[in-house]
Amino acid sequence: MKKAVVLLSGGLDSSTAAAQAIADGYDLNALSFRYGQRHGRELVAAKVIASQLGITQHFIVDVNLSQWGGSSLTDVQQPLPQDGTASGVIPSTYVPGRNTVFISLALSLAEAQEAEAIYLGINAVDYSGYPDCRPEYLDTFQKLASLSSKVGVEGKPIELKAPLVMDSKVDIVRRAVALNVPIPQTWSCYAGGDTPCGKCDSCRIRDQALIEAGYPQWASHP
Secondary structure, three states, rough: OOEEEEEOOOOOHHHHHHHHHHHHHOOOOOOOEEOOOOOOOOHHHHHHHHOOOOOOEEEEEEOOOOOOOOOOOOOOOOOOOOOOOOOOOOOOOOOOOOOHHHHHHHHHHHHHHOOOOOOOOOOOOOOOOHHHOOOHHHHHHHHHHHHHHHHHOOOOOOEEEEEOOOOOOHHHHHHHHOOOOOOOHOOOOOOOOOOOOOOOHHHHHHHHHHHHHHHHHHHHOO
């Protein structure tokens, strides 16, 4: 059976990407990171999602990006944004180099496990202005992936797949439902705690999409 790696944060997008990979016929390895984020709640969700989707190989890697700060997701002294995103402004939740680091490690895992593809939950429509969630970023990284690996040099490069990259958040919710993603078990909130805060930008974007898609019962504040 063909293999793939999925970057699994425990959020709605990455969980949906994982389910899509399974639907596409891949045997999955999940890869999550303890990168110095404010809380570990999303990793709890990632473990639950991996189990419920039947993913038996789940790697959790420590890469402490909080050591040098630069993001409200890794620095508890910075407030979490709650006022929405502004066009042309990269929010404080952007973690410098995060996707570049994560995809690089995913390429290492994929090559070691003889996987053909890496599934990413990045999204360029309802995203927060992050530079490493754009199609042009992904296209450029694909070229690097082809040049930087043994399998790439041998003519069988690992393919970076971002099935949600041009979906709206409502589209992602509908895809997740169709793929039987356990949406209530996913975690997208920037804050920790037992329940989502419903106030941070991530919660508000997710809640709005759930309500628009017809699933208000799964929103943190219907």
